[in-house]
Structures are given as structure tokens and as C-alpha cells.
Amino acid sequence: METLEAKIAELIAPTLEDLGYELVRVALMGSRGVTLQVMAERADRKAMDVDDCADISHAISAVLDVHDPIDSAYELEVSSPGIDRPLTRPEHFERFKGFEARVESAQPIDGQKRFKGDLLGLRDGAVALATERGEVAIPIEQVRKAKLVLTQALIAAAAEEARG
Template sequence: MSEAHISDMATRRIAGIVAPTVEAMGYELVRVMMTGGRRPTLQIMAERADGSGMGVDDCAEISRTISAVLDVEDPIAGEYTLEVSSPGIDRPLTRLKDFRRYAGFEARVDMAAPIDGRKRFSGRLRGVDDADRVLVETEPGVQEALPFEGIARAKLVLTDELVAASAPAGGADGE
């Protein structure tokens, strides 16, 4: 899957460099994306491995640590801006486990190449089958099986149901 505007190979290389560090810190790498022109932006999206919420301090800690790793490895020629963020509620879906985890929620999936003349599929996620195809119920009783490797971009759709499911336990006041 690729959302990168700069080569997939470069973003895969960067992901390979930063993932072990991010994981050792107790986070999971969600997405690595390079965008921009003269001064590109390296976007690193991560979430806590334990599933708890991320805050600004988490992003700052990841940013400081990853900056040091990238300074040593130097995978990007020239100057760039590093952005670290959490996925947010209407998050991108980048891993098979994301499609399993968010089964039952509305999503939009864009394919790299058309399937039966269509590149965009919207509907309720129904998980993943044994052949690593993402299952999307596009209308009642109609389910599409989309090859995971052919997905260009996918994200959850912001709905009241998703917001309610994403609310911290104990209501708006937190604990």
C-alpha cells in the first residue's frame, strides 16, 4: 500500500529504519509518507502498542528519538521536515490488522487499479478473508473482496458510531 508522493522504495526504507525504534518505545508504526517538493515532509504516524490514547508528549518523544536515528542513518538527501502524529479517529487503514480491528465501521477504500471498472469502494468493513482480501459491504447483501496488496489508500469514515466507539471509557471526562 502506498500513499507516498516520493518513491515507495524510499518510504519502505525509512519505515525499515524507524520501525524497530518506534516498537522498542512501545508504539506501532502506522504509516510513513513523504510529501512535498524542495523541502519534503516526512510524516510518521504511530500509535501506542497497548491501544491507549496518544498525546502531544508521545509524538514529541517519538520525534526526538526518530530524529536521532535518521541523523545517523541519513536516508533522505537534503533538508526535510519531520512530522509525527497519531492516526486520529478517522484514521488511515494501512495494515491487515486495521481492517480486522475496525470491522463493522464505515470505510472508504481506493484501489491502485480498477476492479470491475471501479477504483473506489465505500461501505461497512467486514474484516479480511483467508486470502488477505479486505471485505467491504458496499450495500446491504453486496460484499466486495478487495486484494490488500492492490489498495492505494483506505481510511475510516467519520460517523457518529465511530466517534462513540472512540470515546474514552468513562465518558468525556476521561477516567
């Protein structure tokens, strides 16, 4: 069964791509009101600014108004993934190889669901991590959550990327 978040992602991803952005994540949150969080990044990998978020917000608001996938009032929040970003696509695990990450699996692997270590990339359909206990392979379809850990190396790489 497709989740509402997946349906919304399908609706807005083409619009984002047409504008030169990539969808990172869609999340519905809130207990007192619904917030639709859309996280995107520039396809050219340059830093996002407020104007980028405003452009995305206006464009996807129009799409959401037409398709009306959420059956209640909601607030739209558009943001960039930030430095310690979530890893949501298989290519992210390759792109950020060498950086420290936290990965949570849907099912235990050797009795464990949460892992922290250096990303080794994708190997045979699994996310490879070098952890303190050795190397672990988490099948990509079992990855429940993954994000980069804010480290000095990540901050330095982000600063270098921003300098172009």
C-alpha cells in the same frame, strides 16, 4: 524496487516498537520543501498526547541522523492517526471491522477503483466491504489507500476507548 518511505519505515519501526509504539504510516510530502510525516500509535491503544509525539520525534531523529536516508533538508512531523485514521496493515481491517471505510484499489475491480462501505474484515487475503451495491473483495496487495470514515459510531467507539 523499495520506496524511500518503505526504507525509512524499516529504519524507524524497531525504535518505535522498543518505545511501545506502532508505526502506522510514513509519507514524504511537499513541493516547496520536504516534510517527513510519521504517523504512530501507542501499542497499548491509549490516546497519544504531545509528550508521546515528542518522545517519538527525538528517538527517530537520532536514527534518521545516523542513517541519513533523505538527501535534502526536511521537516519531521510526528502525529497520531486520529479517529478517521488510515488503514495501512492487514490487522487494521480486522481491528476496525464493522466501521465504515473508504478503500481505493490499484486496479479496477468490476470497473471500479474507489469503494465505500462497512468493513467486514479480511477474507482469503482480501479486504471485504459491504457497499451499497453489495459485498466486494479487494485483494490486500491491491489496496492503494484505505481510511476510516468519520461517523457517529466511530466517534462513540473512540470516546468509549478513551474512557478505558
